[in-house]
Amino acid sequence: MVQITPNLWFDDNAEQAAQFYVAIFPGSRITNIARYTAAGPGPEGQAVTVDFELDGQPFTGINGGPMFTFSEAVSFALPCADQAESDRYWEALLADGGQPSQCGWLKDKFGLSWQVYPRALGDYTADPDPERAARATAAMLQMSRIDLAAVAAAADGLPQEHS
Incomplete structure (x- = not known):
């Protein structure tokens, strides 16, 4: 191959x-x-x-x-095992001049775009219940770094706080 x-x-x-x-x-x-x-x-x-x-x-x-130069037209998706792993990669890729964007996207110090998120994010944004999926997606759209607990709370219709 x-x-x-x-x-x-x-x-x-x-x-x-x-x-x-x-x-x-x-x-x-x-x-x-x-x-x-x-x-x-x-x-x-x-x-x-x-x-x-x-x-x-x-x-x-x-x-x-x-x-x-790089643009967001090409990015590397980085689905992480959990929130801790996602946070670790998020911080490491932002080091020394990277720039956060929206919905888990960031540009590293070289201008390369990454999508960093806990793998379980898709369980919420693609939930079979369209209302749960819509609430989760709406919460995600307000975030820079993905906060999975806040996405889960939004999916459940609970008040949310995110970073």
Whole structure:
């Protein structure tokens, strides 16, 4: 079977990005770095491409220059086992200049978009009872970081407090 490897275009910091990501995700590693030589076109010794794995999923970062940037049109979904795991990834990906958005979305310090949420969120927003699903979805739409307890309370029609 063919394996799909996302290629991420960075200006000049693909190596720093790979180091950032492998430090966040357990079981991750940088597998190869190809560097510019004296022949160029980039500065000798700077990474051209950085191959890395995040929990077994391969990625390649390329230092391609400033002409392309990330947008929310492509994001990585990160369904987490529970609230604690979701909170840990949320904080780690926001470190050093990331920006929170809405409904569990954030941009990390490199501008890459992530959707970080407890996996059970879908149990509430896709509840077979349309009223429960609507209440859960309405609560989620008010959140930046997903607060699963508040979503559950909303689904049950209880007053909610969320962060």
